[in-house]
Amino acid sequence: MAWTTPQELIDAALDGDRRALARMITRVEDGHPSAPDLLAALFALGGNAYVIGLTGAPGAGKSTLTDQLITLIRASGEEVAVLAVDPSSPFTGGAILGDRIRMQDHAGDAGVYIRSMGSRGHLGGVAAATPRIVSVLDGAGFPYVIVETVGVGQAEVEIVESADTTVVVVNPGWGDSVQANKAGLLEIGNVFVINKADRPGVSDTMRDLRQMLELGGDRTWEPPVVPSVATSGEGVDETWRAILDHRNHLETTGELAVTRRHRLELEFRRAMIDEFTARAEASAGRQTLTALLEEITSRAIDPWTAARRIVADLAEESNRGH
Amino acid sequence: MAWTTPQELIDAALDGDRRALARMITRVEDGHPSAPDLLAALFALGGNAYVIGLTGAPGAGKSTLTDQLITLIRASGEEVAVLAVDPSSPFTGGAILGDRIRMQDHAGDAGVYIRSMGSRGHLGGVAAATPRIVSVLDGAGFPYVIVETVGVGQAEVEIVESADTTVVVVNPGWGDSVQANKAGLLEIGNVFVINKADRPGVSDTMRDLRQMLELGGDRTWEPPVVPSVATSGEGVDETWRAILDHRNHLETTGELAVTRRHRLELEFRRAMIDEFTARAEASAGRQTLTALLEEITSRAIDPWTAARRIVADLAEESNRGH
Numbered sequence A, B: 001m002a003w004t005t006p007q008e009l010i011d012a013a014l015d016g017d018r019r020a021l022a023r024m025i026t027r028v029e030d031g032h033p034s035a036p037d038l039l040a041a042l043f044a045l046g047g048n049a050y051v052i053g054l055t056g057a058p059g060a061g062k063s064t065l066t067d068q069l070i071t072l073i074r075a076s077g078e079e080v081a082v083l084a085v086d087p088s089s090p091f092t093g094g095a096i097l098g099d100r101i102r103m104q105d106h107a108g109d110a111g112v113y114i115r116s117m118g119s120r121g122h123l124g125g126v127a128a129a130t131p132r133i134v135s136v137l138d139g140a141g142f143p144y145v146i147v148e149t150v151g152v153g154q155a156e157v158e159i160v161e162s163a164d165t166t167v168v169v170v171n172p173g174w175g176d177s178v179q180a181n182k183a184g185l186l187e188i189g190n191v192f193v194i195n196k197a198d199r200p201g202v203s204d205t206m207r208d209l210r211q212m213l214e215l216g217g218d219r220t221w222e223p224p225v226v227p228s229v230a231t232s233g234e235g236v237d238e239t240w241r242a243i244l245d246h247r248n249h250l251e252t253t254g255e256l257a258v259t260r261r262h263r264l265e266l267e268f269r270r271a272m273i274d275e276f277t278a279r280a281e282a283s284a285g286r287q288t289l290t291a292l293l294e295e296i297t298s299r300a301i302d303p304w305t306a307a308r309r310i311v312a313d314l315a316e317e318s319n320r321g322h
Helices: A006-014 A018-030 A035-045 A062-075 A094-106 A126-139 A154-160 A182-188 A202-215 A236-253 A255-297 A303-320 B006-014 B018-030 B035-045 B062-075 B094-106 B126-139 B154-160 B182-188 B202-215 B236-253 B255-297 B303-320
Strands: A050-056 A080-085 A112-117 A144-150 A165-170 A191-195 A225-228 B050-056 B080-085 B112-117 B144-150 B165-170 B191-195 B225-228
Touching (some): A006 A035, A018 A035, A035 A126, A062 A080, A062 A191, A062 A236, A080 A126, A126 A255, A165 A182, A191 A236, A202 A225, A225 A236, A255 B255, A255 B303, A303 B255, B006 B018, B035 B126, B050 B062, B050 B154, B062 B191, B062 B236, B080 B126, B112 B126, B126 B154, B144 B154, B191 B202, B191 B236, B202 B225, B236 B255
Parallel strands (some): A050 A144, A165 A191, A191 A225, B080 B144, B165 B191, B191 B225
8 A cells, every 4th residue: 555656656646546546636737746757657558448528518517418428338337437527626626526426436446547636726727637548448448438528718729639439419509508618519529418308408408509510611521420319228229329330430531640649749849848847946946036037027138138138047957966 | 220229129019110010020930049039118108008809700791890999999099009910811811811901991001000910920820929029019118909800710819819808700690501610709809899780780789699698697797789880980988888888897896907917927938938949959959859759659758758857958958058
């Protein structure tokens, strides 16, 4: 139980110890000193998880649909992890917590792992933390990872960019709602689910949605629109089939390899910037950076000259350490 | 006319030579080798421009309102620069160009400078280029800079983040339109103008807008909602007064100093990352970076270890150069 090294933590997690897995995720979230080692070791084990993003306005029925998808995946004998992200909540869980309670139906099932994340303590924001946590779950061996988030703003759009297939959940009459960032959701959705399809207006919404999607222009993939009543399980099989169809499309066209490579490039770039920033702060010291910012504010120095100085100092300092 | 040094360019621009000013902006846009020197020299001269952001859906009447505001500012004897940004257009001008033609009413006026920017050739995106161009216009001595953009997505929201006061232009019946990113616009607006207020539905729109703004919670500034008919000049004085009220609010509460400092901090951070990236590419070489990315894609190395290697190499290389 006393996991002293990153490797011990990883071994325990791979053995199915959920507390070890939770500990690893917390360390990656918090930027614990062991986080780069954990990420590096898990990265070598990963690359096999298929990541499904699930987004939509609050109350659209995302969690119920997630619940049903979990049941479906588990029935096929596969394990699944769910990462529920609420960028608007400063606390882990937050508003999403109520929904999570329903998912506790799967609490006794060792093949399901559910994790909530709020915006607290993520220096680069939840959008930056999401791909890293997905990378942990991937390395830990889950063949499916569902990333669920409330889709209203840019942060949420960035969160589902970690996904291979993005499912957008709407309701009948969706076109009238003010809050939803419709243009953004239309752009990112690979599969659209009109949930609560037992309510009036479903055919209008379906027609509107298809029209708006057609305006999107010539794409190689035409996003299917699936009506569902997630509470009764209606349309869940069709949703899963649409996800698998999209996966098949991405694999046969080679798009999956291209977007995954692009995602890794972003992660590499982010890692370089983190590494550079950490070194610059350690080398120049926060005090120097703050003092420089004061000088910039009083226009005694400009941001570009100050930046050149910091980067040059970093090289100097680094060399002295050798 | 042969401006060979950055200082010659700056001197000419300060003397009122608009071609010299245009040349400086192009160099900053294109990342010309002299750009950092230009930015540095102009930064020392700046800090005095008041920046007004103007955004809204296509056809809302932004350019007509800008036109009227130019006339009003010029009547007070002050100079004004307009930066019109269209992030959706790959070309400078693009869709915005038609609107610009109207602004040519001011073409003979040496106290007005108008510049259009599309998304072409901006490595970090127009959102990153905007504050730098505003910084050039500020350094060139304009007391007012208007940044006009089509407000539909996140890029546009970021563009107006360069502004001290953001004016959001809507039309009666705005609540029904699908494309507008309403939540985003509500968040960023300091002044709301309901343009084309001679059309039906203006009182409903005004009520809806006020209700939505109230939901925004306890702010120290309550955004005024101004009805206008920009084509006839109706409501333009009121709009300008609302902008000056907001400026006064920002100055008396000290908020202006805080947000400007924050903006400079972002610029400093961005400059450090640019400087670091340029050095890393020059030091490691693009080939090495591409080769590392190949290794990452095949999972032979992880992004974090690769990043550490690049930053360490940068320090080495930099030292050998000394």
